[in-house]
Amino acid sequence: MAKKQYKIRARLVFNGQVIVAAHSRQEAEAIAEKSIGGTLGKVEVQPEAEDRIQDWDFSSHGEAVINRRQEDE
Numbered sequence: 001m002a003k004k005q006y007k008i009r010a011r012l013v014f015n016g017q018v019i020v021a022a023h024s025r026q027e028a029e030a031i032a033e034k035s036i037g038g039t040l041g042k043v044e045v046q047p048e049a050e051d052r053i054q055d056w057d058f059s060s061h062g063e064a065v066i067n068r069r070q071e072d073e
Contacts, residue, residue: 009067014038016058021051 018036022028035049036056045053 011065011067012062013065014058014060014062016056018053019055020053 018032020028020031022031031049031052035046035053037044037046038058041060043056043058045056
C-alpha cells in the first residue's frame with residue numbers, strides 16, 4: 001500500500017525575554033511586539049527602536065507546535 005502525503009500546519013515558537021525602556025508595561029509590550037522579530041538563527045530590532053530595546057535573551061532551539069484536529073472531526 002502506497003504512503004500518502006499530508007500537509008500539516010506547524011509553528012516554530014522561540015521563547016525568550018526582551019528588556020525595553022518604556023513608561024508603562026503596556027508601552028513596553030507594544031514596542032516589543034512592533035519592533036523585534038527573528039528568523040532562524042537571528043534576532044533583529046527595528047532601527048527606530050534600538051535605543052528602547054536594550055537586550056534580549058532567546059533560546060536558539062524552537063519548540064514545534066502542531067495543529068492537531070480533534071478526533072471527532
